[in-house]
Amino acid sequence: MDGTAVVVTGLGLVTPAGIGVASSWERVLAGKPTATRIPELSQLPVDFACPVPNFDAAALLSRRTAWRLDRYVQFALVAAREAIQDADLHPGTWEGTRVAIVIGTGIGGAGTTETQYSNLRDLGPHKISPLALPMALPNMAAGQLAIELAATGPNLGVNTACASGATAIGVARDLLRAGTVDIALAGGTEAVITPYYVSAFARMGALSTRHPLETASRPFDTARDGFVMAEGAGMVVLETARHAHDRRARIHAHLLGYGASADAHHVTSPDPEGRGAEQAIRAALADAGVSPNDIDHVNAHGTSTPLNDITEAQVIHRVLGTGPAVTSTKGTTGHSLGAAGAIESIYTILAVQHSLIPPTANLHEPGPGIEVDLVTGEPRRRKITAALNNSFGFGGHNAALIMST
Structure with a gap:
């Protein structure tokens, strides 16, 4: 068996197309757009986006867990749990030093940052939450996942803008190939459907203003005029082929290059x-x-x-x-x-x-x-x-x- 081969054994998704791999894949196959108006954006030049539907963090994670996490970390945690379960791995029993976490995000805790800045502006510095930084920092998705999964191997936050999620998977693959770890949880997460970031992208002319809004995201089409802001998370469990073989894991795919x-x-x-x-x-x-x-x-x-x-x-x-x-x-x-x-x-x-x-x-x-x-x-x-x-x-x-x- 090739000692450098890397395989995918677990998948997890939280997307505008649905929460969970099965529902998200079904809607993507149907080619049914997810753009909808966002009340919080009603006074902005672009008032629509593609949000994750019916995301109840308290129900999915517990109220105690959800309240101290920014939405981008909540997404990451839900997707990671699905991926770990799909891989039939049990963090309580694994050797944590041989498990890496590599998570990409372009911006991090945008919602927390905007909310806490509003508190500072309107109410004063004593109204900023003591959790403002731990919730908003872009490395905290990786950090919180390590705590959740008792993963004490390399723990990395990756930021290459809109390539971050793919870069994170590539970096995790390299750790596995190098023999540094046997298992890696890798992926990307983002939650930036907020007034500041939508306004900023709109000012750049990057966002579609097309109506009806369901037709706004139209890749490669002659009438395309910009992208539609979205949010979500995708997580994969990667393993060396040898490790996956030894534990008789189901293999979704090989990560070749x-x-x-x-x-x-x-x-x-x-x-x-x-x-x-x-x-x-x-x-x-x-x-x-x-x-x-x-x-x-x-x-x-x-x-x-x-x-x-x-x-x-x-x-x-x-x-x-x-x-x-x-x-x-x-x-x-x-x-x-x-x-x-x-x-x-x-x-x-x-x-x-x-x-x-x-x-x-x-x-x-x-x-x-x-x-x-x-x-x-x-x-x-x-x-x-x-x-x-x-x-x-x-x-x-x-x-x-x-x-x-």
């Missing part, structure tokens, strides 16, 4: 030639030991923004040709920033598992210059030998992951 790069071009716009994205994809292919012809499916970053989608489509065409079936699940879920790469990695794994590729919601006419095989309308059944998931972020961060059966 990881590639990362920087555009070194602009803080918000992608390199117009897509050189950084191409570098990450080619690095993932080389790491996986597969050729471009082996990639049957791409879950694209596909944000529904004019620049990202055309650049990514051209890179996919240049590197992989027209062979792979391409989708962007953000048409359904919106863009959950630092959580997106992890959530979409799980959708990629599920596509590999089920030989079924979700459609890109709201995609009716591909934009000019987009010359890839886009999945639209309904799921496409296809045997998938290997699949690629792309994630790109502000600052020019790029990450690519390759999964196989």
Whole structure:
């Protein structure tokens, strides 16, 4: 058995498409958008987003646990519990020093920060909660998960903007390959549907203003005008193949390759030639030991923004040709920033598992210059030998992951 092989044994999701892997996957396969109006945003230029529906933290985590955690940590904890249960692991009995936690987030505790700043402004410094920092810091999802799971191995918070979730999975894979740990919980989480962050993205011109709002997130479509803000978390349990084999674990997929790069071009716009994205994809292919012809499916970053989608489509065409079936699940879920790469990695794994590729919601006419095989309308059944998931972020961060059966 290859001592460096890494496998996925557990999956957990909290997304706008549903809480739990099964419900989220079902809605993504249906291609049913999740955008809805948000009362707290009613006075803003953009008043809609893709929230996690019916998320009752007190019921899911207990009231005692929920009140001291920011929403982004609550999401992470719920998704992590599902992933650990799915992997049939029992933290009370494992060797904690051999377990890593690697969690990505783009922003961290946005809701807590905004609430506590309002308290400072309106009521004075004595009304700031003593839990303000422990709730809001971007490393606290990883820290709280370590406490929850008695995981005393490497504990890392990763921030590569909208690539954070995918980067976290790649970093965790490297820890496993190096022999540092036997098990890693990795993923991304984000909860930034707040007045400040929605306003900030709107001022940049990054958000869609399209109505009806259900049609606003439309990756690769000729009428795309920006992304729709979302939230959620995706968590995977990774293990060395040897460890998973020894405990007779069910294997969802093999994590074959990881590639990362920087555009070194602009803080918000992608390199117009897509050189950084191409570098990450080619690095993932080389790491996986597969050729471009082996990639049957791409879950694209596909944000529904004019620049990202055309650049990514051209890179996919240049590197992989027209062979792979391409989708962007953000048409359904919106863009959950630092959580997106992890959530979409799980959708990629599920596509590999089920030989079924979700459609890109709201995609009716591909934009000019987009010359890839886009999945639209309904799921496409296809045997998938290997699949690629792309994630790109502000600052020019790029990450690519390759999964196989």
